[in-house]
Amino acid sequence: MGxxxxxxxxxxxxxxxxxxxxxxxxxxxxxxxxxxLALGLAAGxxxxxxxxxxxxxxxxxxxGTEPLPYAERHLVDAPGGGTVAALAVDAEEALxxxxxxxxxxxxxxxxxxxxxxxxxxxxxxxxxxxxxLTGKVKEATTRTVDQRRVxxxxxxxxxxxxxxxxxxxVTAETARLAKMGPIKTQSDGVSAxxxxxxxxxxxxxxxxxxxxxxxxDAIAELTSxxxxxxxxxxxxxxxxxxxxxxxxEAELTRGLRAAGLPASTGIVTGLHHEARDLMIRxxxxxxxxxxxxxxxxPLVELPLLPDGVNRAGLEVLAAALVxxx
Amino acid sequence: xxxxxxxxxxxxxxxxxxxxxxxxxCCGAGGxxxxxxxxxLALRAAEQxxxxTVVLTIDPARRLAQSLGLTELDNTPRQVKGIDxxxxxxxxxxxxxxxxxxxxxxxxxxxxxxxxxxxxxxxFYQAMSSTFAGTQEYxxxxxxxxxxxxxxxxxxxxxxxxxxxxxxxxDAPARLSRFLDGRMxxxxxxxARTGGRSMFSLVTASFGMFSRVVQKVIGTQLLTDLSGxxxxxxxxxxxxxxxxxxxxxILQARETAFLLVAAPEPDAVREAxxxxxxxxxxxxxxxxLVLNRVHRPTVTELGTAESRAAADxxxxxxxxxxxxxxxxxxxxxAEQAVREQQVAARFTEAFPQVPAVSVTAQPAxxxxxxxxxxxxxxxxxx
Numbered sequence: 215m216g217x218x219x220x221x222x223x224x225x226x227x228x229x230x231x232x233x234x235x236x237x238x239x240x241x242x243x244x245x246x247x248x249x250x251l252a253l254g255l256a257a258g259x260x261x262x263x264x265x266x267x268x269x270x271x272x273x274x275x276x277x278g279t280e281p282l283p284y285a286e287r288h289l290v291d292a293p294g295g296g297t298v299a300a301l302a303v304d305a306e307e308a309l310x311x312x313x314x315x316x317x318x319x320x321x322x323x324x325x326x327x328x329x330x331x332x333x334x335x336x337x338x339x340x341x342x343x344x345x346x347l348t349g350k351v352k353e354a355t356t357r358t359v360d361q362r363r364v365x366x367x368x369x370x371x372x373x374x375x376x377x378x379x380x381x382x383x384v385t386a387e388t389a390r391l392a393k394m395g396p397i398k399t400q401s402d403g404v405s406a407x408x409x410x411x412x413x414x415x416x417x418x419x420x421x422x423x424x425x426x427x428x429x430x431d432a433i434a435e436l437t438s439x440x441x442x443x444x445x446x447x448x449x450x451x452x453x454x455x456x457x458x459x460x461x462x463e464a465e466l467t468r469g470l471r472a473a474g475l476p477a478s479t480g481i482v483t484g485l486h487h488e489a490r491d492l493m494i495r496x497x498x499x500x501x502x503x504x505x506x507x508x509x510x511x512p513l514v515e516l517p518l519l520p521d522g523v524n525r526a527g528l529e530v531l532a533a534a535l536v537x538x539x
Numbered sequence: 540x541x542x543x544x545x546x547x548x549x550x551x552x553x554x555x556x557x558x559x560x561x562x563x564x565c566c567g568a569g570g571x572x573x574x575x576x577x578x579x580l581a582l583r584a585a586e587q588x589x590x591x592t593v594v595l596t597i598d599p600a601r602r603l604a605q606s607l608g609l610t611e612l613d614n615t616p617r618q619v620k621g622i623d624x625x626x627x628x629x630x631x632x633x634x635x636x637x638x639x640x641x642x643x644x645x646x647x648x649x650x651x652x653x654x655x656x657x658x659x660x661x662x663f664y665q666a667m668s669s670t671f672a673g674t675q676e677y678x679x680x681x682x683x684x685x686x687x688x689x690x691x692x693x694x695x696x697x698x699x700x701x702x703x704x705x706x707x708x709x710d711a712p713a714r715l716s717r718f719l720d721g722r723m724x725x726x727x728x729x730x731a732r733t734g735g736r737s738m739f740s741l742v743t744a745s746f747g748m749f750s751r752v753v754q755k756v757i758g759t760q761l762l763t764d765l766s767g768x769x770x771x772x773x774x775x776x777x778x779x780x781x782x783x784x785x786x787x788x789i790l791q792a793r794e795t796a797f798l799l800v801a802a803p804e805p806d807a808v809r810e811a812x813x814x815x816x817x818x819x820x821x822x823x824x825x826x827x828l829v830l831n832r833v834h835r836p837t838v839t840e841l842g843t844a845e846s847r848a849a850a851d852x853x854x855x856x857x858x859x860x861x862x863x864x865x866x867x868x869x870x871x872x873a874e875q876a877v878r879e880q881q882v883a884a885r886f887t888e889a890f891p892q893v894p895a896v897s898v899t900a901q902p903a904x905x906x907x908x909x910x911x912x913x914x915x916x917x918x919x920x921x
Contacts, residue, residue: 239569239570240568240569240570241568241569241570241571241802241804241806241807242570275809374569376598422904423600423602423904423906424570424600424904425570427600427601455864455868456860456864457860457861457864459861461861461862461864461865462861465859465861465862466861466862466865468859468862469853469859469861469862469863469865469866470849470862472853472856472858472859472862473849473850473852473853473859473862473866474849474852475841475845475846475849476840480838480840481838481840481841484836484837484838485837485838485841485865485866485869486865487837488836488837488838488865488868488869488872489864489865489868491902492868492902494902494903495902495903498902498903498904520871520874522805522878
């Protein structure tokens with residue numbers, strides 16, 4: 215079964231990367247978008263992994279499950295037989311796992327924990343912490359069983375725009391601290407993956423001033439650091455207003471009467487006030503959208519979910535993401 | 540207002556006017572208008588209540604910063620000109636936190652220039668002062684402590700960093716002192732300390748193995764830099780800890796008022812509830828909740844279903860496109876208002892005793908003093 219036999223499925227064409235890093239300003243819905251992307255990319259029988267690294271348990275809250283352990287668990291089935299697994303990476307656990315894998319530490323590993331070494335190591339050197347987190351993501355992305363990749367795509371719910379450059383730029387951070395040795399080797403490997411065409415960084419935004427400003431700043435930063443920007447994903451968009459102009463109070467009075475509604479001065483001026491606010495808002499949104507288009511990065515718009523983010527809503531977002539065009 | 544649910548109304552003016560209140564801390568999730576709220580309250584304290592006020596912002600939007608006359612991170616409060624303080628006699632000053640410089644100042648204050656230079660040159664210090672998880676939070680608290688200690692302000696309004704979790708800034712001082720006091724640190728220091736009796740004589744044997752493991756894993760050079768850093772900082776640890784504890788006590792005192800800032804969205808409300816619980820546990824004075832970006836229809840007589848049905852009728856009959864659009868927009872707004880109230884109720888039901896105020900969403904973002912004044916007036920209505 216090749217992709218060619220699924221003509222409606224453009225996921226593999228439009229989202230060519232294998233590791234999708236999803237960032238965005240806090241409050242823009244990046245966790246929901248990351249989950250929707252994992253769901254969308256799994257549609258049609260693929261396997262994807264949704265990863266979080268900030269200890270927020272955002273995935274569990276979104277899907278209403280128990281807090282995720284440091285283990286890959288089946289999260290949901292996607293339409294057409296695909297599956298989405300989830301993983302909450304914990305820096306301490308990642309360090310222990312890493313040590314165990316490379317050094318067969320056993321009792322010494324437990325001693326490390328007892329001495330507070332893990333807490334120490336992940337606190338003193340945030341670069342090290344990020345190497346551990348991204349290292350685990352790299353491992354999952356490149357893992358194979360019987361020469362087949364375990365996951366077709368890995369979606370990372372990454373730190374927000376304000377921290378994303380630093381988070382991904384692990385080599386620079388650790389190179390200052392570790393000039394040789396296994397940590398250096400590890401961070402070099404992570405850096406190579408993150409800067410390869412296998413990885414795309416997507417920035418989630420709303421049509422509001424601060425998120426758009428942070429999107430512009432983040433894309434400039436990511437580009438200058440050598441990371442590939444995939445998409446700008448505009449969340450919570452609304453259909454354009456059909457008339458595109460502000461109704462007059464006289465028109466409104468006539469309209470309300472025609473609809474058999476009361477048309478008192480209070481109601482007419484009140485509704486007119488609402489309409490004017492909406493118009494101001496929409497004009498601002500249009501100008502922000504232009505700023506985003508000017509970035510020259512492919513833009514995907516996701517609809518505002520009237521009932522909030524639930525499972526059905528995620529399916530809507532997933533479909534909007536992978537069937538965009 | 541019935542839409543504020545059962546929570547008692549939050550009287551922000553009483554807090555801002557109270558000479559006993561010296562610190563207002565605005566905290567909450569990212570993206571809820573925390574910085575704007577902090578700036579608006581500080582402006583009101585100066586203009587309406589005649590207080591000599593300073594607002595400490597962490598990472599303000601560029602245009603908001605410009606409106607306050609802040610063009611660079613210079614770590615010094617700058618007086619905000621062009622505000623209306625003639626009658627009240629108040630003053631407003633604003634500053635943006637420069638995390639690295641604040642850290643450098645702490646180092647300079649606690650050690651001699653030669654040692655400071657040694658610390659500044661250490662790669663670990665460079666990493667830690669700019670990226671240490673919690674440095675921004677810790678430095679915000681450090682700066683607050685400094686501003687408070689100088690005693691030249693009637694009121695300090697603090698914006699908190701856009702942390703992974705709003706709790707980070709409460710935890711940062713404790714985490715830093717735990718780190719500085721940590722067994723691990725002392726273990727690493729042990730070889731560097733000469734003549735002193737090792738407090739780890741009992742574990743020397745296991746430490747030998749432990750040390751080898753650490754060296755193997757993190758590399759000798761890194762370990763050397765690290766213990767150099769630790770040894771250089773060693774003399775300052777007492778000072779660090781003492782200051783962290785001092786700031787913590789100030790935050791618990793009656794002169795401090797915490798304001799939770801949230802928006803009627805599930806994540807922001809959950810964060811606010813989490814924070815309210817945490818402040819209670821830490822015995823820190825929670826003054827109330829500012830719920831920003833609340834949507835409220837101007838026309839309350841016309842419900843969602845009624846206006847949607849009317850819009851459909853009109854659309855089917857043809858004509859009146861403008862009215863159809865307005866009615867549909869009104870229905871969506873009324874619906875959103877109901878949903879937001881349900882979300883906000885999750886907080887008020889869990890913390891019914893916490894005073895709250897809802898602030899209606901502005902059609903456009905705020906980036907001038909007039910806008911801040913409007914926001915402040917909206918927060919202060921009661």
